[in-house]
Amino acid sequence: MPDVTTPDPRAPYLDPSRSPRERAADLVGRLTRDEKIAMLHQRGPAVERLGLRAFTTGAEVLHGVSWLGTATVFPQPVGLAATWDPDLLRRVGDAVGVELRAKHAADPSVSLNVWAPVVNPLRHPAWGRNEEGYSEDPYLTAELATAYAHGLRGDHPTYWRTVPTLKHAFGYNNETDRAVTSSQLRPRVLREYELPAFTGPLRARAAGAVMAAYNLVDGRPNHLAGELLDLLREATPDELFVVSDAAAPGFVVDLQRFYDDHVEAHAAMLRAGIDSFTDNDADAGPTTRRVNEALERGLVDEAVIDRAVARQLEMRIRTGELDPELDPFVVPADAIDLPEHRALAREAAARGVVVLENAGALPVAPGAVVAVVGPFAERVLHDWYSGTPPYTVGLATALRERLGDAHVRVADGADRIVLRSSSTGRAVRAAGAGHVLVADGDARDAAAQHDATLWESGLWTLQVAATGLLWTGARWVAHADATRVGGWVAQETFRRHVHDDGTWSLQHAGSGRWLRVQHDEQGTLVADGETLAHAERFDVETVRAGASAVREACDGADVVVVALGNDPHLGGRETQDRPALTLPTGMLATWRVAADASPAARHVLLVVSSYPYVLSEDLDADAVVWTSHGGQELGHGLTDVLVGDCEPTGRLAQAWPARVEDVGDLLDYDVIAAHHTTWYATAAPRYALGHGLTYGEVAYRAVTPTTRTWAAAGTSGGDDEVALTVTIRNDGTRTAHELVQVYAHAPGHRLPYGHRLVAHARVALEPGATRDVELRVPLARLATWDVTRDRFVVEPGTYVLGVGASAADLPLRASLTVTGEPVPPRALVGRAVRAADADELHDVELTARTRERGTAVQVARRRARGSVVMSTCDLAGARAVRAVVARTGPGTARVEVEVRVAGGAIPDGVARATGGTAGGTADEATEEPWRTVARLEVPAGGGRWDWRTVEALLDPGPDGTPLGDVRLVLVGAARLATVELTP
Known part of the structure; x- marks a missing residue:
């Protein structure tokens, strides 16, 4: 009898010359059904007879190796993003990948499937997990996340150092009720804003896995969103491994109540494309029992399980699990806290410091006496996903190293007290x-x-x-x-x-x-x-008042640095959105004490935080500086910038709002209608996207495009680019590091277009130097999603390219004229159109058409009616209307069809239905009335998944080719999937 524990060296899955996909497929064929099902849980057992070791999904490496003991801690991702430097992020990812491999060498159970980076665009500053993301701009997020993931992955053509996992798909930007809220991602928002942050790293083959988010999107749990996961799988040539978030499989039944039965839910998740269940910690029993029963009940085919297991095995093969002698990324277990990693941590901390305002207070003059006060005078804090740093250096320590003890005074503002028990x-x-x-x-x-x-x-x-x-x-x-x-x-x-x-x-x-x-x-x-x-009850005796210590430190100082901010475990973090966007009152009191105690000093407000603040107008600072929690080298990085040893290179990757009222509703994901982010904001920010000052004086002189006309309207832009030459000059006395930025605007666009970052480049300028900076604008970045034809198009018209130092500072302009065919009228006659593809949505919410596929609309909560508008429709020859409808519950449920055309006339071919106008409303912009042309009653009975087709005849009229807008008004419990005008 052969030894079944020894793999056959001739087996195809052991042949490194074969592709990982071929090897994985061969392995799947050798596994028993029970072995395959066991691999679907996050803790998969070893299969010794095939040489497969036990496997665990996920190691946390958000900005360093987390939860596995000592490791280098780099700045938070939102701070790394402030560098706007893909090369730096790639080097950081490389260092983190090396240290994760070192942990793996010490303990092979440490997974090489790493759970980072987080690519959710920072849509709203109140999100508790703001620190984990990169930017409000999806393309900048994709660029920086791709760089970090490339570092984690390594650059070998066959083997991967680690397999990065993009988090969290999709529409995840709130902690409040995060497992039950439904993010509304209408097609334009999904395609233009949400998806690019995910598809960028996947197209670059920098990531090989994705984690599904806790929330729902358009009424369907993300763990059942097969249509959305398919969009990501289309973006990568590799098999994409999709993991669940922790405990999320159970939420589909227990919290979201989308299914009543865990067995059905697990089968549906597998069919949707979930490949691994992160549930019940190390206990795989519930998962394996549910999958086994799903097979026995015929709810899922074994081929679906084979597909999930093959994706996992392909990923593991890529990390060299079966070819240890060929693995190029093996490192010793002590490759932690290397000297080059310490130096990189300091560089990253300095590069992410953003000087927001400066009236001559910085850099600190030689010989100045500096008072450092406030809770971050010396603290270096960690967030939930931080590792354990080998050391930390606070600001006061670093300043004393640089300036000498006699030139630095410190007070953290805490009260020293004695508490006496009653x-x-x-x-x-x-x-x-x-x-x-x-x-x-x-x-x-x-x-x-x-x-x-x-x-x-x-x-x-x-x-x-x-x-x-x-x-x-x-x-x-x-x-x-x-x-x-x-x-x-x-x-x-x-x-x-x-x-x-x-x-x-x-x-x-x-x-x-x-x-x-x-x-x-x-x-x-x-x-x-x-x-x-x-x-x-405790009697309190104050040994030393914090305010008194602050006054003493500031008295007679030349420069006062007031270091305020947040503890990353408080006031906003995973599971908790921010309770406020302003600095806490206790910290503002420290600012006032410091300012009053040193009227002759220069005052620097230093904000150390995981997110933007709305700063009070009465904070009269000579300089304002921001840094994220910068990791173990926070103090050195800050000091390097404050004293001028390093030029400030940090720029905001997320705008800071001017007023709390400007940020909008945290749960409103329609960035277009809600005017969220720089793309669509109507209110001016306090500090714009891309803002940050240098110690130089950069002037923008000229911009020259290589072309001013592009004759390709109607396409997606493809790989075409427009080149710009931007001339800048440093009129200052110090070397300036400038980030030249280009933003596109289309003031005459037929759709809300926004203000988009389309290119950027960094340049160093010596004093007095002039430089021509070359930038290339991908024309695909100008495209919008055409809901009428389900594709990206660059529409004809004028596009203004603004060039400057931030989204709010664009002194140069270049115009690009796009010629060609415009988007044609929407075809409604003879074609069923999804209601979700409307141009406008008012008081409705997107919802799941079925448990597994499709999107419909229904009246929003706490509303009696809502509507969707389809603009510029071809209505010629319409004689009837047909709709697919269902109910959200009992009571009134109908759909009213309204039409508006130029001059207020009902178009030829569409007759008025009895009943006149719906509510007598008129469009405020055109003053043309909406006319009701049909009413469709939703049949009584049936549930939310019981879809019915209903029709209403329209009186025939003369033939013609009229154009008009169609509004579908949903009343009461109506749900609407599709609508069609029939000849």
């Missing part, structure tokens, strides 16, 4: 090696003194002054042993209640329980008080 009469201290908090201390003891810092939304942290360790209530018994705020639910924050007599009670924010002092010998603090009545 029960014991003694001070709270951290006791023993376990750092347990007990109320038996002496107020003079350093262990009984605590620094209290107020963050977002009334959340406080308390840390022992002598150790710097934070209080935590994570284990019921309160300790002071945490090095940072962290955890899926942050355990290191407290809410304060001040009683009428001035005593405090403290509520542990993570559990909602109040701190109580036990009746034991030490007076141990425990977080178990159910109500305020059960809470301990």
Whole structure:
């Protein structure tokens, strides 16, 4: 008998000369049904007889290797994006890939399927996970994500260092109710704004996997969105591996209630193209049982399972799992925290610093005395997806290294306090090696003194002054042993209640329980008080007021840097959208104290944050600087820019709004109608996309296009480009690093067109130098999605190319005239048209036509009626209307068909139905009335999936070729899939 545990060396799947796809297909044929089903779970067992090791999907590498011990921590992605430098991001991705391979060398269970980058465009600044993305612009997002993913992947033609996974498909920009909200992505928004961020890295073969998002899109869970996943699969020549998000498979039944049965739901997910179930942690039992039952009930074919397993195996083969001797990316386990990675972390931290305003305060003059105050004077904080850095360098430390101790003063603004228990009469201290908090201390003891810092939304942290360790209530018994705020639910924050007599009670924010002092010998603090009545009261003695320390540090300083911002675990993060867009009041108070204490100083507002803020108009700063949480080298990177050792190169990849009112509804995904992002905004931002200052003085002199006319209207633009030569000059005394940007606008376009970034280039200019910068504008970037023919087109007309330093600073203009055939009238007669493909949607929402395919429209929640408008339709010869309809529930349900043509006349071939106008409304722009030409009643009975075809005859009229707009008004419980005018 042969040894079945030893693979046959002649087996085709072991032949490295064969393609990964061929090898994967051969392997699938050798697996048993049970082995294949087991591989569908995130924790797949080994198949020793075939040489396959145990496999786990997913390792987190968002901006460094996370959750696997010590690793280099780079700036957050939103900070890396501020470099606008694909080469830098590729080098960062390369370093992270090396360190992930080192972790894999130490522990082969570490997956080489890495879950990064996040490519969701930053549509709205209130999204809690803003820090994880790159830019509000989908093409810039794609460019930078492609670069980072290329670094993770490596450049070998056959083998991949890791397989990057793009997160999260699709329409995912809110944490509020994230598993049950439906993102409305009408076709233009989907094609023009959402998809490019995903398809860019896939077309470049920089990523080999995608993670489906928790939410629904157009009424269907993303884990069932086969039509959307197919669009991504069409973008890559490789087999695309699609993983679920954690616990999402169960949500389809338990939260979204899209299916009533987990077996049906799992079968539907497999049919839609989900290849791996991230569910129930290490317990594969529920997943394998559900898939087995789906097979037995005939809900899914084994061929569908084979397809999913083949995609996983192809990915694993690409990482060299079966060819260890040929794998070019093997590194030793100690390839962590390499000197070149430290240097790169510092470079990345400096390159992402953005100087937003500067009235001569920066760079800091030689010999200046600098006061650094505020919560980020020395703190370096981590977010949920950060790794464990080998070290951190804060701003004050780095400035002291550079300027000397005598030139740097520091105060973080925290109050140093003693909390005396009303029960014991003694001070709270951290006791023993376990750092347990007990109320038996002496107020003079350093262990009984605590620094209290107020963050977002009334959340406080308390840390022992002598150790710097934070209080935590994570284990019921309160300790002071945490090095940072962290955890899926942050355990290191407290809410304060001040009683009428001035005593405090403290509520542990993570559990909602109040701190109580036990009746034991030490007076141990425990977080178990159910109500305020059960809470301990503490008398508070202020040892040192934070405001006084700030005043002392600022008094007599030449430059005052007030370092404010957010803790990435508070006030916005995964599972929590931002509660406010403004700086917390406690931090603004620190600014006012610092400004008042040093009227003669230059004041620099430094914002260290995961997202933009709406800055108060009364923040009268001499300079404003932003950086994301910049990783382990934050302090050095900031110092390099503030003192002028590095020229500021950072530019915003996301605009900062001027007013809270300007940002719109977080849950409104129709960026066109909602005027979201730079593309469609009508309100001017405080700081625009691409904004950032240099220490030089760059002047834009001229722009010369290679062509001013392009005769290719009606096509998608293809690979054609327009070249621009932009002449700039540095009139300053320092070398300037300028980011030359080009934005396209089409003021006469028939559709809302927006303001699009279409090209950019970075150039370094010596003082007094003039440079011609060559930029190439892909004409495909001018295209819009033609909903009438389901394709991209560049329409005829004039396109204005603005050139300058940001979306709001475009001193140069070049016009491009596109000639050719315009988009023809929409064909409605004899052709069923999806209601979702309308030109305008009002008070309706997109919804799933069936559980697996198609999109329909229905009246939006809390609305009695809604409508869709199809513009410029060819109505010639129409004699009847036919629609496919269903119901959302009982009650009134009908569709009213209205027509509007020039001059208010009903067009030839379309007669008026009895009943006159619908509501007597008129279009405000043209003052032409809408005329009701048919009413279609939705049959009673049936559910949301019970689609019926209904028809209404129209009185015949004379033949002709009229053009008009058609409005379909949905009333009550009506759902509408398609409409057709019939001859």
